Amino acid sequence: MSLHIETPLLESLPLSVKSGRAVWLKMEALQPPGSFKIRGVGAACEHHKAQGAQRFISSSGGNAGLAVAYAGRRLGIPVTVFVPETTTERAIELLRLEQAEVIVHGGTWQEANERAQAFVGASDAFIHPFDDPLLWRGHATMIDEVAKAGMKPDAVLLCVGGGGMLSGVVEGLQRNQWANVPVIAVETQGAASFHAALEAGHSVELERIDSIATSLGAKRVSTRALECAKQHPVHSVVVSDASALSACERFLTDHRILVEPACGASLAVVYENHPVLASFDRVLVIVCGGATATIDQIRKWAEAG
Known part of the structure; x- marks a missing residue:
């Protein structure tokens, strides 16, 4: 489904x-x-789960991060989302509601994204917010x-x-x-x-x-x-x-x-x-x-x- x-x-x-x-x-x-966002993010998360990913990493202070968090919860895969300091409390609240770990870093999405990519381990899958076939x-x-x-x-x-x-x-x-x-x-x-x-x-x-x-x-x-x-x-x-x-x-x-x-x-x-x-x-x-x-x-x- x-x-x-x-x-x-x-x-x-x-x-x-x-x-x-x-x-x-x-x-x-x-x-x-x-x-x-859940259309593409969901497809990517299902793909990476089938490839054996043990955790999803995302960089987004908004809809992409929420989609990854939702997909992870539905698929039983833990999620860590890196968000910039500009992210609203409402967005962080919603991410945590989806059981995601939230890490606040940097003043822009680009800075949060760089930290997220450096955080990716061998058994993790990085889910990009927009740039992925x-x-x-x-x-x-x-x-x-x-x-x-x-x-x-x-x-x-x-x-x-x-x-x-x-x-x-x-x-x-x-x-x-x-x-x-x-x-x-x-x-x-x-x-x-x-x-x-x-x-x-x-x-x-x-x-x-x-x-x-x-x-x-x-x-x-x-x-x-x-x-x-x-x-x-x-x-x-x-x-x-x-x-x-x-x-x-x-x-x-x-x-x-x-x-x-x-x-x-x-x-x-x-x-x-x-x-x-x-x-x-x-x-x-x-x-x-x-x-x-x-x-x-x-x-x-x-x-x-």
């Missing part, structure tokens, strides 16, 4: 009316650990489910952090013979490493992450994400933190589900009827979720902004 569930594919009347086009939602926020293959199942439902969109709208979801969605589109369906890849200002790399024509590292959408906080996007942009039609869009936060509130009102600002970034493109949508009549939004944000925190960020 798979560690992820088949999530609902819903037509959103509120978003369709607001944007003047048919908007469909792939509800990954309903996955048991709270985000799409096992993850992409698992994430591609989102598109398999949409294809099985018979709903072919004109475009797929998603957010980009390290590029794992983008890589998986492109793999899913191509293996379902939907190579002509473009991806709209959204980031927030201050965390737009994918946009910067596309403009430069090669991978670049941001000096710092300056966005409240911490799940998008990879200073350098994966090489695979850039390859996907060369092999598949991909439109890059950057929105403000304020737009992402507003979309979280509006989505909660419209659909009674709270998502984090990273997911709010992609929803903001629809709520604000961004010009990138002009040529598409039917749009699929990956509602990727996010378990670590609370409505109080989102409102506090909005007030501070």
Whole structure:
């Protein structure tokens, strides 16, 4: 039995009316650990368990770490998650609820990741948050489910952090013979490493992450994400933190589900009827979720902004 569930594919009347086009939602926020991450992470953890791994090591202050912790608990494998000092108490609480050992190290994910990789022993498996073919293959199942439902969109709208979801969605589109369906890849200002790399024509590292959408906080996007942009039609869009936060509130009102600002970034493109949508009549939004944000925190960020 798979560690992820088949999530609902819903037509959103509120978003369709607001944007003047048919908007469909792939509800990954309903996955048991709270985000799409469990698709790829679950596949990777099952693979490494079959290879004899005795412990899973992860580096993530958010959804990837939660997915590894959930998978480890379900599979009976202990988990250690390295998180940066910026990780919220809520995220650490959720990791411990999943019985993971949590080690706080460094001011950024990159620093936590370096410590995590140095910690990996001979019988351990390191589960990367976004840069692993096992993850992409698992994430591609989102598109398999949409294809099985018979709903072919004109475009797929998603957010980009390290590029794992983008890589998986492109793999899913191509293996379902939907190579002509473009991806709209959204980031927030201050965390737009994918946009910067596309403009430069090669991978670049941001000096710092300056966005409240911490799940998008990879200073350098994966090489695979850039390859996907060369092999598949991909439109890059950057929105403000304020737009992402507003979309979280509006989505909660419209659909009674709270998502984090990273997911709010992609929803903001629809709520604000961004010009990138002009040529598409039917749009699929990956509602990727996010378990670590609370409505109080989102409102506090909005007030501070």
